[in-house]
Every structure is written in structure tokens, then in C-alpha cells.
Amino acid sequence: MDLGDCYRLLGLRSGASFAEIKTSYRRLAQQYHPDINPDDKKAKDKFIALTEAYRLLLTVVPPEETVEKPSNQSFTPRREEPTVTRQETAPKTTVVTETVVSRREKPKATRQETAPKTTVATQKPNTPPANIAEIEQRLKWKTYEQLQRFLKEKRFPQAIALAEALVDRLPKDAEVRQWLAIAYQIWGRTLINENQVLKARIYLKKALKTDPNNKALWNEVQRDFQKIEQIF
Numbered sequence: 001m002d003l004g005d006c007y008r009l010l011g012l013r014s015g016a017s018f019a020e021i022k023t024s025y026r027r028l029a030q031q032y033h034p035d036i037n038p039d040d041k042k043a044k045d046k047f048i049a050l051t052e053a054y055r056l057l058l059t060v061v062p063p064e065e066t067v068e069k070p071s072n073q074s075f076t077p078r079r080e081e082p083t084v085t086r087q088e089t090a091p092k093t094t095v096v097t098e099t100v101v102s103r104r105e106k107p108k109a110t111r112q113e114t115a116p117k118t119t120v121a122t123q124k125p126n127t128p129p130a131n132i133a134e135i136e137q138r139l140k141w142k143t144y145e146q147l148q149r150f151l152k153e154k155r156f157p158q159a160i161a162l163a164e165a166l167v168d169r170l171p172k173d174a175e176v177r178q179w180l181a182i183a184y185q186i187w188g189r190t191l192i193n194e195n196q197v198l199k200a201r202i203y204l205k206k207a208l209k210t211d212p213n214n215k216a217l218w219n220e221v222q223r224d225f226q227k228i229e230q231i232f
Helices: 003-009 018-032 041-058 070-089 096-114 117-121 128-152 156-169 174-193 197-210 215-231
Strands: none
Touching (some): 003 041, 018 041, 041 156, 128 156, 197 215
């Protein structure tokens, strides 16, 4: 199943968020669930396809909550600064009446310190660039592990859909493009062994187009084309 088909099956636009994917799946799964449609084979097939599309998208789209976790750390020093400066500027005196007054004023100061929280929130957009780069790298290598599992289990269409989605997200990453080219080449070679020669040619050409400067891949693909010629 192609990644675009997954979005369309769930009634979503390409690049929909994790929350949108989850909400749409729950709504449609409830509509086509076999328990609700016991004698409807079409509804059962639709439910199975929705579940497969949902699981595939979950391997590509990370939950949004992981994006906001690092930003909370940058605000802890801001909350501590006002309390330190208040203690430093407080007048040092031994008069009992003045110390009583200072104790009464402290709660007012803490209330004023809590008020500017709304202004701190407006500064959040200044922090994401570094955090997004870290998240992209974590997503990249998490996807690579999933890609390796798909290839090992010979789930080649799922492996290709996963790699294509990662290339769409990281189009300038040469390493990611190499992974997709290798996935195309492995699938093409498998199709040759299954005598699906025309389809094999398509994926072998895709491999060369995706990573044209990879000499090792080029040599492997040329051997695959020679094998096709021997079959004919």
C-alpha cells in the first residue's frame, strides 16, 4: 500500500498530523467494524485496509508531544531569576517593624512573578530550530530500524512506502535517498525472481534515478538488467 493511499483511505490530506490520523481512524473503524456490520464483507475488507493504513502511518508520523518536551527546559531559569533579585535587593535591617513589613510584601511579589507567564509563552517559537533538528535525526534512525525490519521480513512494498515518506520529509539527506534506492533495487531483484520482469525494470530504473552517483548500486543494477536479458 502506497503512503498516499493510506492518507486517502483515512480521508486525510498528505502530511496530516498524528492527532488527525488517530481521530480519523477511530471514526472510520467504528463505522466499518465487523461487529457493527456482521454480514457485510465489504465493510470487513474496508476495516482491514483502514487498520493497515493506520499502522503504516504510525511508523512514519511521530506523536506531537515529543516536539514540545525539550522546550520546557529553557524556561526554568526564567522562573528562578526574579526570586533571587528580590532577595538581594531587600533592605537588611534589624528593626522589628521593617522585617514584619517585608514579610507582608513577599506574597505580593510572588503574585507579580507568576503573572508574566503569558509573555514567556510567546517566546516558544524562538527555541524550536535546534530541537526540530534533533527530532528529525531521531525520526530518521527510528525509521531506518523499521526499514531494516521490513526488508528482513520481505515486506518490500511497506519498506518502500516508509523510505519514500522519509525522503519527502528529508529530501536533502543523501543517506536517506540511498536507503530508498537500495529498497527499490532489492524489490526489483525480487520481482525478477518472480518473473515479473516489466515491473522489475521500473523499480531498477527508480533505484538508479534516486541515487545516480552510487557506483556500487549502479554495478548491482547493471547485473540485474543482464539477468533480465538472459531471461528473454
